[in-house]
Amino acid sequence: MICYPKWHLGAIGSAFFGGWAATILIIPRLADRYGRKWVFINSLIVTMVIMLLLIYVSTNINETIVYMFIAGGASSGRTTTGFVYCSEFLAPRWRIWFGTTFLCTTALTGFFLCIYFQYISKHYMYCASIGIITTTIGFILTAIYVEESPLWQLKKGRVAEAQVTLRKMMYYNNVEDADADIDALADIIKDDSQDVQMRL
Numbered sequence: 001m002i003c004y005p006k007w008h009l010g011a012i013g014s015a016f017f018g019g020w021a022a023t024i025l026i027i028p029r030l031a032d033r034y035g036r037k038w039v040f041i042n043s044l045i046v047t048m049v050i051m052l053l054l055i056y057v058s059t060n061i062n063e064t065i066v067y068m069f070i071a072g073g074a075s076s077g078r079t080t081t082g083f084v085y086c087s088e089f090l091a092p093r094w095r096i097w098f099g100t101t102f103l104c105t106t107a108l109t110g111f112f113l114c115i116y117f118q119y120i121s122k123h124y125m126y127c128a129s130i131g132i133i134t135t136t137i138g139f140i141l142t143a144i145y146v147e148e149s150p151l152w153q154l155k156k157g158r159v160a161e162a163q164v165t166l167r168k169m170m171y172y173n174n175v176e177d178a179d180a181d182i183d184a185l186a187d188i189i190k191d192d193s194q195d196v197q198m199r200l
Contacts, residue, residue, distance in 0.1 A: 008061060009061070011065050012061070012064055012065055012068055013068070015065045015066070015068040015069040015072065016068045016069070016071060016072035016075075017072055018069055018072060019068070019069040019070060019071065019072025019073035019074075019075070020072040020073065020075045020076060021072075022069075022072075022073060023072075023073040023074075023076040023077075024076050024080065026076070027039060027043070027073075027076035027077045027080070027081060028076060028077075028080055028081050028084070031077065031081040031084070031085075032152075035148050035149070035152060036081055036084065036085035036088070036148065036149045036152055037085065037142070037146065037147070037148045037149070039077045039081050040077055040078065040081050040082050040085050040142065041139060041142055041143055042077065043074045043075075043076070043077025043078040043081065043082070044074075044078055044135055044138060044139040044142070045139065046070065046071075046073075046074040046077075047071060047074045047075075047078055047135055048132055048135050048136060048139065050067050050070050050071040050074065051071070051128055051131055051132045051135070052132065053067050054067050054068075054071075054128065055125055055128050055129070055132075078135075083099075083102060085149055086098065087099070088149040088150070088151040088152060089149065089150070089169070113127065147164075147165040147168060147169075148161070148165060150162045150165040150166050150169070153165060
């Protein structure tokens with residue numbers, strides 16, 4: 001790496017954010033159209049594959065730059081869509097706490113990595129391995145236990161599907177049946193959507 005010019009090395013990080021910027025207007029839109037869950041899950045799969053390629057396959061800086069660009073593109077689904085996906089399961093008062101924790105965790109991760117590479121080790125494989133493990137756990141738990149966003153289902157008029165999702169959530173939280181409240185919420189969302197379309 002020391003043989004490469006600084007701009008070439010800097011392109012590794014720039015490629016990640018370039019990939020993110022290239023997909024930020026596309027992938028979240030797909031999530032709005034087709035659902036949060038599968039966009040999020042597919043982004044996790046891409047992230048896991050790219051991390052494995054970076055650790056075990058990449059042999060030169062240009063190949064690494066390409067992989068980082070793809071990883072950045074996946075972040076539009078993994079981070080941006082994932083944030084919305086999780087928020088839609090929370091009550092408004094909890095969304096503030098979630099958003100604050102999310103942003104603080106993101107900032108602290110960058111800070112920790114700076115400390116790690118400056119004072120602990122120059123080997124990125126350990127950090128990348130942790131990332132692969134946590135991403136894999138998130139993928140498995142989401143695929144098996146987490147349903148599609150009930151708020152997205154209601155906005156799309158899929159009231160029956162939203163009822164199934166919310167019943168599972170109520171079961172996990174020991175809440176009694178609330179189908180009447182679900183129907184009322186669906187009507188409110190439908191009316192709001194019609195108002196927005198009329199204004200447009």
